Amino acid sequence: MKQFTSDQFNWKNGIGTAELSSLLGMTESFSRFTIKSTRTNHTRTYELDTQSPGYEDGWDGEFKQYTDNLFDGTKVIIWNY
Numbered sequence: 607m608k609q610f611t612s613d614q615f616n617w618k619n620g621i622g623t624a625e626l627s628s629l630l631g632m633t634e635s636f637s638r639f640t641i642k643s644t645r646t647n648h649t650r651t652y653e654l655d656t657q658s659p660g661y662e663d664g665w666d667g668e669f670k671q672y673t674d675n676l677f678d679g680t681k682v683i684i685w686n687y
Contacts, residue, residue: 607651608639615641615682622682629684639672641682650674652682 614629615622622641638653652672655661665671672682 608636610639610641612641612643612645620678620680622680623685624682625685625687627687650676650680655681 608630610624610629612622615624638651640649640651642649652674655671655673658671658673660666661671667686669683669685672684674680
C-alpha cells in the first residue's frame with residue numbers, strides 16, 4: 607500500500623489535493639493508500655470513493671476522489687497530471 611504524509615497535499619476545509627506526478631513522479635494507479643499527519647502523527651487509510659458523484663464515469667479521467675470512510679467530510683482528490 608502506498609504511504610504519503612499530509613504535507614504532500616494542499617489542505618482546505620478537510621479536502622486534500624495533490625497531483626499524481628508530484629506524489630509518485632509517474633503515472634500509477636492505486637485504489638488505497640495511507641496518509642500520516644505531520645502534525646498529529648496519526649495515520650488514516652483512504653480508498654476510492656465509490657459513492658461520490660462521477661465515480662461511475664471515472665470523473666472524466668481528470669482526477670480520482672478518495673475517502674477515509676469516517677463520515678467527517680475529509681476527502682482527498684488526486685489530479686491525474
